[in-house]
Amino acid sequence: MQDALLALTKYWTDRGCMIVQPFNTEVGAGTLNPATILRVLGPEPWRVAYVEPSVRPDDARYGENPNRLQTHTQFQVILKPDPGDPQEQYLASLEALGIDIHAHDIRFVEDNWANPATGSWGLGWEVWLDGLEITQFTYFQQAGGMSLDPVSVEITYGVERIIMALQGVSHFKDIQYAPGITYGEAFGQAEYEMSRFYLDDADVETQKRLFEDYANEARRMLDARLPVPAHLHVLKCSHTFNVLDSRGAVSTTERAKAFARMRGLAREVSTLWAERREELGHPLGLSSLPAAATAPASFAEVTEPAPLLFEIGTEELPPHEVTRSAAAVREAVASKLAATRLDHGDVVAHATPRRIVVLVENVAPREPDAERFVRGPRASAAFDASGEPTKAAQGFARGQKIDPSALERVEQDGVEYVGVTKTDHGRGVLEVLSGLLGEVVGELRADKNMRWNDRKLSFTRPVRWLVALLGDQVVPVTASSLTAGRETRVHRTAAEPVVPVATASGYLDFLADHGIVASVTVRRDRIVLAARDLAATVDGTIDEQGESGLIDEITNLVEDPNAILGGFSETYLELPQEILTTVMRKHQRYLPVRTTSGDLLPHFVAVANGSCDQDAVRAGNEAVLRARYEDASFFWRADLKVAPETMKAGLARLAFEEKLGSMADRAARIAAVAGDLGAALSTADRSTLDRAAALAKFDLASQMVIELTSLAGVMAREYAARSGEPRAVAEALFDMERPRSSSDRPPATVPGAVLALADRFDMLVGLFAVGAAPTGSSDPFGLRRAAAGVIAILRAHPALSDITLERGLAAAAVHVRAQGIEVRDLGDVEEFVVRRYEQQLLDAGHDHRHVAAVLPLAGAPASAESTLREIEQRVGDAEFAALVAALQRVRRIVPADTTASYDPAKLTEPAEVALHQELVTASDAMAAPALADFVLAATPLTGPINTFFDDILVMAEDSDVRAARLGLLATIRDLAAPVLDWQALGTSFAAE
Amino acid sequence: MQDALLALTKYWTDRGCMIVQPFNTEVGAGTLNPATILRVLGPEPWRVAYVEPSVRPDDARYGENPNRLQTHTQFQVILKPDPGDPQEQYLASLEALGIDIHAHDIRFVEDNWANPATGSWGLGWEVWLDGLEITQFTYFQQAGGMSLDPVSVEITYGVERIIMALQGVSHFKDIQYAPGITYGEAFGQAEYEMSRFYLDDADVETQKRLFEDYANEARRMLDARLPVPAHLHVLKCSHTFNVLDSRGAVSTTERAKAFARMRGLAREVSTLWAERREELGHPLGLSSLPAAATAPASFAEVTEPAPLLFEIGTEELPPHEVTRSAAAVREAVASKLAATRLDHGDVVAHATPRRIVVLVENVAPREPDAERFVRGPRASAAFDASGEPTKAAQGFARGQKIDPSALERVEQDGVEYVGVTKTDHGRGVLEVLSGLLGEVVGELRADKNMRWNDRKLSFTRPVRWLVALLGDQVVPVTASSLTAGRETRVHRTAAEPVVPVATASGYLDFLADHGIVASVTVRRDRIVLAARDLAATVDGTIDEQGESGLIDEITNLVEDPNAILGGFSETYLELPQEILTTVMRKHQRYLPVRTTSGDLLPHFVAVANGSCDQDAVRAGNEAVLRARYEDASFFWRADLKVAPETMKAGLARLAFEEKLGSMADRAARIAAVAGDLGAALSTADRSTLDRAAALAKFDLASQMVIELTSLAGVMAREYAARSGEPRAVAEALFDMERPRSSSDRPPATVPGAVLALADRFDMLVGLFAVGAAPTGSSDPFGLRRAAAGVIAILRAHPALSDITLERGLAAAAVHVRAQGIEVRDLGDVEEFVVRRYEQQLLDAGHDHRHVAAVLPLAGAPASAESTLREIEQRVGDAEFAALVAALQRVRRIVPADTTASYDPAKLTEPAEVALHQELVTASDAMAAPALADFVLAATPLTGPINTFFDDILVMAEDSDVRAARLGLLATIRDLAAPVLDWQALGTSFAAE
DSSP: OHHHHHHHHHHHHHHHEEOOOSSSSOOOSSSGGGHHHTSSSSOOEEEEEEEEEEEOOGGTTTTTTTOOSSSSEEEEEEEEEESHHHHHHHHHHHHHHTTTTTOOEEEEEOEEEEEGTTTTEEEEEEETTTTTTEEEEEEEEEEETTEEEEEEEEEEEEEEHHHHHHTTTTGGGGSSSEETEHHHHHHHHHHHHHHHHIIOOOOOOOOHHHHHHHHHHHHHHHTTOHHHHHHHHHHHHHHHHHHHTTOOOHHHHHHHHHHHHHHHHHHHHHHHHHHHHHHHOOTOOOOOOOOOOOOOSSOOOOOEEEEEEEEEESSSHHHHHHHHHHHHHHHHHHHHTTTTOOOOOOOOEEEETTTTEEEEEEEEEEEOOOOEEEEEEEEEHHHHHSSSSOHHHHHHHHHTHHHHHGGGEETTTEEEEEEEEEEEOOOOOHHHHHHHHHHHHHHHSSSSBBBBBBBSSOOOSSSEEEEETTEEEEEEOOTTTTOBBBBEEETTTTTSEEEEOSSSSSSSHHHHTTTTTOHHHHHHHHHHHHHHHHTTTTTTBOOOOTTTHHHHHTTTTTTTEEEEEEEEEEGGSSEEEEHOOOOOIIIIIIIEEOOTTTTEEEEEEEEESSSHHHHHHHHHHHHHHHHHHHHHHHHHHHHHTSSSHHHHGGGGEEEEEETTTEHHHHHHHHHHHHHHHHTTSHHHHHHOEEEEEOTTGGGGGGGGHHHHGGTHHHHHHHEEEETTOOHHHHHHHHHHOOOOSSOOOOOOHHHHHHHHHHHHHHHHHHHHHHTTTOBBBOOOHHHHHHHHHHHHHHHHHHHTTTTOHHHHHHHHHHHHHHHTTOOOOSHHHHHHHHHHHHHHHHEEEEEEEEHHHGGTTTTTTHHHHHHHHHHTTTOOOOOHHHHHHHHHHHHHOOTTOOOOOGGGOOSSSSSHHHHHHHHHHHHHTTTTHHHHHHHHHHHHHHHHHHHHHHHOOOSSHHHHHHHHHHHHHHHHHHHHHHOOOOOOGGGTTTTO | HHHHHHHHHHHHTTTTTOOOOOOSOOOOOOSSSSSTTTTTTSSEEEEEEEEEEEEGGGGGTTTTTTTSSSEEEEEEEEEOOSOOOOOHHHHHHHHTTOOOOTSEEEEEOOOOOOEEEGGGEEEEEEEEEEEEEEEEEEEOOOOOOOOEEEEEEEEEHHHHHHHHHHHTTTSSGGGGGEEEEHHHHHHHHHHHHHHIIIIIIIOOHHHHHHHHHHHHOOOOOOOHOOOHHHHHHHHHHHHHHHHHHHTTTTOOOHHHHHHHHHHHHHHHHHHHHHHHHHHTTTOOOOOOOOOOOOSSSOOOOOOOOEEEEEEESSSSSOHHHHHHHHHHHHHHHHHHHHOOOOOOEEEEEEEETTTEEEEEEEESOOOOOOOEEEEEEEEHHHHHHHSSSHHHHHHHHHHHOOOOOOEEEEETHHHHHHEEEEEEEOHHHHHHHHHHHHHHHTTOOOOOOOOSOSSOOOOOEEEEEEEEEEEEEOOOOOETEEOOBSSSEOOOOSSSSSOOOOOSTTTHHHHHHTTTOHHHHHHHHHHHHHHHHHHHHTTBBBOOOTHHHHHHHHHHOOSSSSEEEEEOOOOGSSSSHHHHIIIIIIIIIIIIEOOTTTTTTEEEEEEEEESOOOHHHHHHHHHHHHHHHHHHHHHHHHTTSOOOOHHEEEEEEEEEETEEEEEEHHHHHHHEEEEEEETTTTTHHHHHHHHHHHHTTTTGGHHHHHHHHGTTTHHHHHHHHTTTTOOHHHHHHHHTTTTTSTOOOOOSSSSHHHHHHHHHHHHHEEEETTTTTOOBOOOOOOOHHHHHHHHHHHHHHHTTTTTOOOHHHHHHHHHHHTOOOOOOHHHHHHHHHHHHHHHHHHHHTTTTTHHHHOOOOOTTTHHHHHHHHHHHHTTOOHHHHHHHHHHHHHHSOOOOTTTSSOOOOOOOOHHHHHHHHHHHHHHHTTOSSSSEEEEEEGGGGGHHHHHHHHOOSSSSSHHHHHHHHHHHHHHHHHHTTTOOOOGTTTTTTTOO
16 A cells, blocks of 8 residues: 555656645645645645545544445645646556556546635545546645635545555455554554544543634634634644534534534634735745737638538536536527528537537538618708708718718608618628637536636536537637647547547547447437347336436446346345435446346446456456445344434434434424324324334434434334334334425325424424525525425325315424524415425316415415315316306405495395395305315305396495495405415316 | 655655554644554554654744755655665655765764653764755654563654755755745745744634643543543644743643643553554554574684684674773673683774774684593492492493593592593684674673664674674674674775775784774774864864863774865854853864864864865855854744843742752742852852842753753853853853853852752752652762762862851751752762762772761862861871871770760879870860871870870779779860871881
């Protein structure tokens, strides 16, 4: 292993990095060494590489876990500014480590880094070697709340795991550290003893005192304007906090306070450092970035129409941005072309992780010329009595550089103006495309955008090259520092990674010849086909439907899908399948292989990128999965030793939200709310609910869920069942986490549904109360999902119709208030939920007028649901349409403040008497809440209402009569109102 | 600089060292990293190399001092066990650094390391590169109170200074750290800011609390039997202590307590670590050391006498051991030879730092045979009446393996015995020498001895080879793992560093041919001659007399003296000369060059070892001296800014002794004692004394004296004079530190003498009171020197005769007691001083009887002195001799308890009456204290005394008469007693 450290050191010093030593106080990551976290600030260049033993007390495992250490070794590289080819430099460093990058599958998989606490973030990837994460690669964008200019590239190698892979060992202790000595021999005792210190023996009171002392010392150093010792003490603070945390000694309140304090100090350190460097005159000088490319000054003439190829070459895009970017760029090119007069054929776009390709057929060589009339003054004001041009006309003519005699007369909107007709000469195609395509690049944007070594561009990942060809001719496009050419980049490990493109025609074939499948659909089909074939070789199958999202993601992780079948030991099949599939999907992007009946087989399909040594890549991926399953088995066995109740005590250590307290607090509130809401359940359900409520969320404190959070509920069910809880309780605990997403199923059991509701009501009320309602795209606690969950559950459980939104929110509010938190208007929360419901219904394709009509019922979604169904069944029902029209007419006529009472004695005209009598007959039956019942009862009123309006002047002169007539109509209105919002139906029925 | 770190890393990993990272908490030296301090314990092998940024808050200088940093870089290597050739491996590492070891003067200069606090020590060297200390090289002997088995070699490179020398820069900031970036650019800001923290801004109360917390955490970890986290916290403790110290916040009491605590913890950590490793079964296995050499079983025959060469090859001996070892080995060989019957010529020995050579001429080929009589039973018991051998005789004969008939008869002491004459056959020379020389090596010892990779041998430095030749034949000698041969080692940088020796004859010439001067006297002469010649080239001279000790040392630092004249800038001559010469002598072993009138010239003579590039070596040495003088100038300028009073306040921070308090306490006591003792001085002297006493020892707090302790007093004089104190005060402050050694002069001024006496009386009384009296060879506070100083001062200042030892010690005791320390019998102290005086006189060659005679007067050495002179002048004076004999006779006759009074009326015999009358005449004059006066008065008594004894029987029957006679004699005795101890003169005069 030490050879590897030396090889990396040599590699990076040869590339101009200076070497510094690990920091001489405990740090959790190389990033925290001042050589990174402070040096990335400000304009000075900085290239550094160093080893950083990274201390993470929480990862202490007494040296027993094969992959987890309280101190692991990072090798950290900072390149500031971005050298423009950091990925290529990085890949060469792997070769320096002895990794054959041609044989192995090396991938850049989206992984962004953010430490909101210190106002720091960056975009980048985890680098995979045959599925193993070996490096974190980040373009550092912000630190200490300051935007970084220039941006730094941070490369963090996880040395132990690289070495374990290279040496083919499965426990860190077996790493050959140096000739004749293993990692375990060299560091095993320290690993054990420091684990003891961090997990069992560090004195809590002492560490708390140390925390205070360090924080105060940091404060003093800031006041003395000494960022270096201040930073040192922030680090000591942070390490001490980690020690306390691993000792389980940090309460939620303390955690929040501690974080706030460290965050504040860290930000001040950054600011102060930047200030000090400026005061010192930036001793290392200023970074230089590539200059802007020279924009073309003249353009060649083109004579024939030709196809256009425009390729934007990027570093690996996040999968969801691949498809999105293709569409966005296509749209941008198309609409910009439309704004010109250039004739062209179809605009199509394709994308892979590394390129967005736009192809336009038949682009004309020039824009045609175009004429336009430039309007001057009114003719009446343009010439004086003698017919001579006035001063106004003369001025206009001068401005247009024509003689006044050349002024033309044109009539517009009935007024005669003078003016001049001008010819806009069409531009040559190269001039048009040059500007247009340059703009497309300059305007590229994604969900999250970043900067790199370019002064102006910004995108989700760096844009590194442009190809622009019209037929076989280069289109002279520039975008900031980039100049388009005819050279594209193919696989980085190709013999020639940069190749010239002769012509725009047949570019997809050209790419295919270089092993690149530009089309998303083709790539996806290939993956599905190959995976299916591979699965079949072990009598298995792939759940194409169920894995659809994963397949989409995989499709956009590769340019050249190369599916490989791997296997794992059958012994792991003893673990709950959700664990196995979660690991495969979420961590490894492997497709699980199942029997036709859906049971897992000990196989998986991994999709590598491009050609590689299949055996090596298979072996690598299998080893990674084995390690992950080992980890999971370790957690599984450890968790099974702890009774659910005992485990639940651990919730007190898990923070939920600063004001709302810990997960234990939240679980207690959920249990209480569930108790309130479930008052009317059957005895059996009630007993299940009570027990499940007592255990609610206990699995969040399990090692498995802490590691794989998406298994919350799944593990609760497993652990509860295995600890002897009744099956129903276990299922309720599983159910209460459902639905996890819009595509997930709601709880199947009633006690589970009540718990799930209580969970979400608490979340909504609590977080709204503390001001954490979602804003814009920010919804850190997933409240939109929670609201949708409430609706989904209530829709799925009509039997729980007594649990309205209003009641549920009110019940939750009681317990949030009990925690001393002011809960004001619950209306906002209800409105928020109803909006999600509305969205759900609209997304499901319901007519927006029908949806609007039932929204007043949304407080009980099951009934809104059935009303909606009822409405939709009546589409085309003339009788219903007539009723709707009549009721709408009633509503329109009656002022809103009219009360629903009248003196029948005042009604004397036949039409009004008839209506009155019909209403008396129907009114009891109309009070039914279900639409069908109402319609049955109310339909007889349609005729009398229409007659009433035909015959009667509602607004009679006699006020008593008028009042009686209005009262009659208001009574009908109010009887109809609870059923649905009739006005909202609009003309949807009238139109039929 | 980073290239150098990488080169060293590569060099040592290529030699089987593993690399570890610097420790992730602040350490003061690489030794403290657990990879050294813990791993050297126990039997497991360990080879490691690492960089260690070493944090020493005390060295913080805001980055301003060119050579001093709060964090400097060590490169640390541990080789366990000693590989047998660590020096050679080390030299090759310098070549790996690009140092031409043939061009430069590289030397191993004795420098031992001890940290008594933690029970750790080792012997070794500082390695000099052209006079620059670049590495500490230590054979680690003990750590944490445990003897190390095997011994580890510790090599600590001081990286910044090596690089400064290699790059030829004079400020650390100018080091080219990596391409394009200097050390100052990379680390300058941190150096400044951490200096601020350590010197000015760290919060004292916080750091004190941290110290407590760390110490307690270490304690708890020890109790939990976790040595690794315990050690971590001891280190944190230690660093915090250093921070407090550099903030000037540690009082003497606190320092003592803190040290005691850290020491205790560190020792426990070591013990626990060793135990734990044993419990773990020594995971790294056990070290293996070279096996014992096979002792010769048979010996070749030698026929002719031949010369013997025996060479013991060592690593660089401490200079004082070179000459001592030569003598000791010569003596050992000679006495062992004397115990054999082997004939041989002269035994001579020579020594250099790397070899002890014994040459014996004309060694006979064999011992002659020898006969001896083995005595059996008495003849009377050997044969029965019939002449047959008795059982006793038979048994004896059987035991001697002879026939009883062969028994001989021999008379011894008048008794006839039977027995047998046996012949001891002489052994061959090779057999004799083999055993004898092997023993010499096995019994080698020095003042301080060490172990290396040999299981049995022990010496001041490792013995690495043996040459034993008799004529041209190898003598088969073995000593533990060593086997003698004919190969010797010459200069390590020679083309062939190991060369065969053909024959014992002419070995000194053989060595001379290889550039090695074996004879100490020849080397010394060469040095003196060359230095004198070089000095003459700049019209200068060398003070051969004054530098005699230094020349002796230099002589034993080289095998091949190569004197080089260097120079320094004249501007440094503005500094006090003592500073310049102290640096030259003490730090650099350079000979100062002076004018004939004794003024310093800006030149020096350095003595390199062996051939080298003179210009390079000169330049190197000049650069080192320049850096040292720059440092000194820095201190000088800084000190001059501080007034003596202000500086004196710093004494409170300097510890003297735990119970006796700080230097400030001690200075206060000295001032008080001086006030008491100086009561009778003249007004002028008294005023000088008072002022000097007020400032006493102030310069100990100066940066210069903290750096160069031997300048205490010198700097006091300089700084006092420059701050405007009267010349006399400055001189008194200078004087009070004299004499510094037995060869130094006592104070010249009376106030200085009084202060110097007060200083030493305080030291003696105080340290005896706290139980720190010297024992054996241990005299850490230099009390023997202090006692000798008292005597020297009193001898030099007869005017201060009223200051007797008794009075001085009593005065000191008053102030020691005032500090709450119990002072019991001062007799011990006085006795201790008197013994030193006795030794001084004997060493000066006085007759031991004369010395003994005046010792009763030692309480006032000046008068003892004059009495001794008087005695010596009377040697050969018959009259005096007669007086002495008479007085001794008186003393002998009179019982000790006889009182000196008598009734003259009882004396009736003429001889007694005559004596009485003579005594009455003389007695008043005899009461004079001076010997001369006494003799003048007493001589007339000689005759009457002798007559008295001739004529009178003292022991008369009449008791009254007897009492009168004894009283008469006792009166004479008592009059003579105060003058000297007459009996002690013995027969020294009688013999004349």
